[in-house]
Amino acid sequence: MSESAAPRNKTSRDVLRALRRPKVLAMLLLGFSSGLPLYLVGNTMGYWMRENGSELSAIGFLSWVGLAYTLKFLWAPVIDKTNVPLLGRLGHRRGWMVLSQVVVALGLAGMAVVQPQGGQFQFAGFAIEHLLVFGALALVAAFASATQDIVVDAWRIEIADDPEELGLLTSGTQFGYRTALLVTDALILILATYVGWSLSYWAMAALMGVGLCAALFVAREPAASQRPEVTTHAPMWTVSGLWDAIAGPFIAFFKTHGQWALLMLAAISLYRLPDFVMGPMNNPFYADIGISKEFVGEVRASIGLATSLLGIAAAGISAVRFGFVPTLLAGAILGPGSNAAFTWVAYAGGDHAVFVAAMAIDGFSTGFAGTALVAYMSSLTSIGYTATQYALLSSFYALLGKLLKGFSGVAVEQLAAGRTLLDGYALFFLGTALAGLPALLLCLWLARRMRAAAPAQAG
Numbered sequence: 508m509s510e511s512a513a514p515r516n517k518t519s520r521d522v523l524r525a526l527r528r529p530k531v532l533a534m535l536l537l538g539f540s541s542g543l544p545l546y547l548v549g550n551t552m553g554y555w556m557r558e559n560g561s562e563l564s565a566i567g568f569l570s571w572v573g574l575a576y577t578l579k580f581l582w583a584p585v586i587d588k589t590n591v592p593l594l595g596r597l598g599h600r601r602g603w604m605v606l607s608q609v610v611v612a613l614g615l616a617g618m619a620v621v622q623p624q625g626g627q628f629q630f631a632g633f634a635i636e637h638l639l640v641f642g643a644l645a646l647v648a649a650f651a652s653a654t655q656d657i658v659v660d661a662w663r664i665e666i667a668d669d670p671e672e673l674g675l676l677t678s679g680t681q682f683g684y685r686t687a688l689l690v691t692d693a694l695i696l697i698l699a700t701y702v703g704w705s706l707s708y709w710a711m712a713a714l715m716g717v718g719l720c721a722a723l724f725v726a727r728e729p730a731a732s733q734r735p736e737v738t739t740h741a742p743m744w745t746v747s748g749l750w751d752a753i754a755g756p757f758i759a760f761f762k763t764h765g766q767w768a769l770l771m772l773a774a775i776s777l778y779r780l781p782d783f784v785m786g787p788m789n790n791p792f793y794a795d796i797g798i799s800k801e802f803v804g805e806v807r808a809s810i811g812l813a814t815s816l817l818g819i820a821a822a823g824i825s826a827v828r829f830g831f832v833p834t835l836l837a838g839a840i841l842g843p844g845s846n847a848a849f850t851w852v853a854y855a856g857g858d859h860a861v862f863v864a865a866m867a868i869d870g871f872s873t874g875f876a877g878t879a880l881v882a883y884m885s886s887l888t889s890i891g892y893t894a895t896q897y898a899l900l901s902s903f904y905a906l907l908g909k910l911l912k913g914f915s916g917v918a919v920e921q922l923a924a925g926r927t928l929l930d931g932y933a934l935f936f937l938g939t940a941l942a943g944l945p946a947l948l949l950c951l952w953l954a955r956r957m958r959a960a961a962p963a964q965a966g
Contacts, residue, residue, distance in 0.1 A: 510703055512693045514762065529725070530666055530676065530726075530727075531676060531679045531723055532677065532725060533681040533721055533726040533727075534663060534680050534683065534723040535679050535680075535682055535683040536683060536718060536720070536721035536725060537659045537680070537683065537721050537722070537726065538659070538660070538662075538679060538680035538682065538683025538684040538686075538687070539683035539684065539686055539687045539717050539718065540608060540655065540659070540683075540687070540715060540717055540718020540719075540721065541652070541655055541656050541659050541680070541683070541684055541687070541718070542684035542686070542687030542688050542691075542716060543611075543687040543691060543714055543718070544611050544614075544615065544648055544649070544652035544655075544688070544691075544715075545573075545650075545652065545687075545688065545689055545691070546691040546692045547615060547618075547648070547691050547695075547708065547711055548572055548573065548645040548646075548648050548649045548652070549570060549572075549573050549786065549787070550692065550786050550787060550789055550790050551691050551692055551695060551696075551790065552618075552623070552645060553566040553569075553570065553571070553790050553791055554696070554791070554793075554794065555699075555704045555801065556569070556622055556623045557791045557794050558704075558794065559622075559623050559624055559823055561623060561638075562916070563788070563791055563826065563916035563917075563920060564916045564917050564920065565638075565916075566787055566791060567787050567788075567912070567913050567915045567916030567917060568913050568916075569638075569642050569645070570786070570787040570909075570912055570913055570915070571909070571913045572642060572645045572646045572649045573649060573905075573909050573912075574909050574910070575646065575649040575650045575652070575653045575824075576649065576652070576653045576656065576901075576902075576905055576909070577902050577905040577906045577909045577910075578653075578902065579653040579654065579656065579657050579898045579901070579902060579934045580895065580898040580899040580901075580902040582654070582657075583657050583895040583897075583898035583899070584895050586603055586654065586657050586658060586661075586895075587618060587661070587893070587895045588882075590602055591603055591605075594606055597722075597723070597728075598728030600658050600661060600665070600726075600728060600729060601662075601722050601723075601726060601728055603654065603655075603657075603658040603718060604655065604658050604659065604662070604718070604722040604726070605722050605723065606654075606721045607651045607652070607654040607655035607658065608655060608715050608718045608722065609715075609719070610647065610648075610650075610654075611648050611651040611652050611655060611715055612671050612712045612713075612715040612716075613647075613712075614644050614647040614648025614649075614651060615648050615708055615709075615711055615712035615715070615953060616709060616712040617644040617647070617648075618641060618644045618645060618648065618707070618708055619704075619705045619706070619707075619709045619712065620636065620705075620706035620883065621637060621640050621641045621644060622704070622705055623637070623638055623641045623875060624637045624638070626843070633666075637934040639928070642879065644878070652830055655718070656847075656898075656901070657897070657898050658902070659680075659900065660885070660893075660894040660897045660898070660904075661862075661897060662726065662729060662886050663676050663677065663680055663899060664888055664893050665729035665730075665893055666729045667729075670886065671827055672889075673882070673885055674823060674826040674827040674831075674882055675823060675827065676879055677823065677826065677878060677881050677882040677885055678819055678820065678822065678823025678824075678826070678882075679823075679828075680881065681819040681822070681823070681874065681877060681878040681881065682816060682819055682820075683814065684877075685815045685819055685877070686812070686816075688815075689807055689808060689811055689812050689815065690711075690714070691711060691832065692807055692811075692876065693803070693804045693805075693806075693807030693808040693811060693812070694804060694807075694808050695707050695710075695711065696800035696801065696803055696804030696807075697800075697801055697804035697805065697808070698710065698804075699798060700799075700801045700804075708861070736963055747942055756792060757899070759889050759896070760887070760889070760896055760899070763887075763889060764887070766958060767953075770949065770952060770953065770956075771887065772900075772903050773949055773952070774835075774946060774949035774950055774952075775880070775883075775884060775900055775903050775904045776903045776904060776905070776906060776907050777943075777945050777946035777949065778835075778838075778839060778842070778876070778880050778904060778946045778950075779842065779876065779877070779880065779904060779905070779908060780907060780908045780911075780939075780942050780943065780946065781842060781843045781939040781940055781942050781943045782842065782845075782846070782848045782876075782908070782939075783907075783908025783909055783911070783912050784906065784908055784911050784912045784915055784939045785846050785849070785936060785939040786836070786912055786915075786916070786934070787912050787913075787915045787916065788915050788916065788919055788932065788935065789849075790803075791916075792849070792853070792932050795928060795932070796852075796853070796856070796857035796929065797857055798857050798859075798862060802859070804821065804836075806862065806863055806866050807866065808868065809811050809865050810863055810901050811866050811869070811870045812870070813870070814866075814867045814868075814869075814871040814874070815868030815870040815871070815873070815874040816874065816906065817870075817871055817874070818841075818870060818871035818872065818874025818875035818878070819874040819875070819877075819878045821871075821874075821875055822834055822837075822838065822874070822875040822876075822877075822878035822879045822882070823878055823882075825837065825879075826879065826882040827876070830957075831879075831882050831883040831886050831956065832883065832950075832953055832954050832957045834878075834879040834882065834883070835873065835879045835880065835882075835883045835950055835953070836947075836950045836951065836953075836954050838875050838876035838877075838878075838879035838880065839876070839943065839946050839947040839950040840947060841871070841872040841875050841876055842872055842873065842875075842876035842939070842943060843939075843940040843941070843942070843943030843944075843947075844868060844872050845865075845868050845869035845872040845873055846936050846939045846940035846943070847936070847937060847940040848864070848865035848868045848869060849864060849869070849932075849936040850933045850934075850936040850937045850940070851864075852865045853929045853930075853932045853933035853936065853953035854929075854933050856929070869870035879917075880904060884897060884901060884904065885897065887900060888900075895958065915935070918935055918938075919931045919932055920937045922934045922935055
């Protein structure tokens with residue numbers, strides 16, 4: 508789909524009617540499955556580690572397991588061009604979905620068994636660090652989760668009949684995705700208060716069954732994966748097939764978007780930088796400021812959920828009625844605002860009312876900005892290279908932020924030197940908000956380009 512193919516204006520009745528389509532239900536369930544592992548190998552894992560006495564620097568460095576999501580474009584060509592043995596009978600996309608979901612569940616279950624505790628254990632005569640094995644299992648879960656994201660994103664794009672439906676399916680994805688994030692960022696905190704972290708992770712592993720059921724019984728294989736332009740490529744094991752699988756998606760992207768391709772990639776790479784860099788320090792901040800994880804969970808599951816869904820709905824409707832780029836620009840303004848709100852929480856000393864207000868701002872802003880970016884990136888892909896191109900775009904969107912977030916713990920510790928720890932957190936959050944300004948300027952440039960191109964396309 509071309510970036511220039513902006514959705515036409517639709518009435519609210521048209522939007523509500525489209526939400527009743529069966530594929531939207533499938534997208535909700537698959538979006539939930541995609542979102543479930545993210546915090547379990549990221550921010551929530553950091554909360555668990557902090558409560559077990561891990562240093563902020565160790566938490567920050569272990570967040571690098573999330574680089575699996577950023578590097579997924581490296582193996583996306585394999586997923587685009589090959590079927591899973593045995594499971595391939597389910598279809599190209601569905602077979603990969605099922606395999607990745609099963610491996611994610613096994614990785615989470617392994618983390619529940621090992622736990623992020625200090626010390627060593629003996630295995631085959633060797634002394635092995637608990638934290639090392641825990642990190643390795645988190646990496647396995649992250650790798651499988653990134654693979655699931657590749658397939659689910661490709662399925663969403665290929666199953667859509669037109670740009671309007673793509674906008675609705677993207678919104679549906681984000682509803683499911685954000686619900687899963689709230690489960691793993693909110694409800695799990697309440698659950699861990701009563702049954703402990705290990706049993707909570709076992710429960711999350713079981714919840715991967717939601718996506719498994721969707722892949723097996725609800726989703727259907729997209730007709731797009733069987734179109735001639737997809738199936739007539741040379742086999743991947745030949746030289747020409749390997750070249751097409753690896754280089755083809757990149758060549759097609761730059762041919763389609765020309766001189767603007769680099770601008771698009773730059774805007775995408777900086778768009779969610781503030782959220783990524785701040786992410787690993789959110790939950791340690793709550794622990795250090797004295798807000799109980801039960802209260803954090805309750806706020807996220809109520810105010811956080813409501814405002815997130817409102818932000819997602821607003822972005823989905825905006826993408827359908829006004830187009831992808833205007834929605835992207837609005838998200839670039841809203842997104843960094845949530846980071847600044849947490850500076851307010853730090854200077855308020857953890858006041859519960861201020862925390863609730865900040866969570867409301869964060870829920871709406873991140874819900875809107877996330878949906879805006881996903882919808883825009885989805886509009887840029889080409890049939891035949893859907894998985895690889897979208898993986899490339901989402902890797903650009905995450906690469907810089909996930910590299911930098913590994914140093915987030917060190918940054919807070921350095922900013923707190925000579926100050927209080929809360930001052931360090933406050934300055935850190937404010938700095939991440941200011942990091943959103945370059946993305947805002949690039950989005951303004953994209954919007955200007957779209958307005959300039961509109962008369963030429965009309966002629």
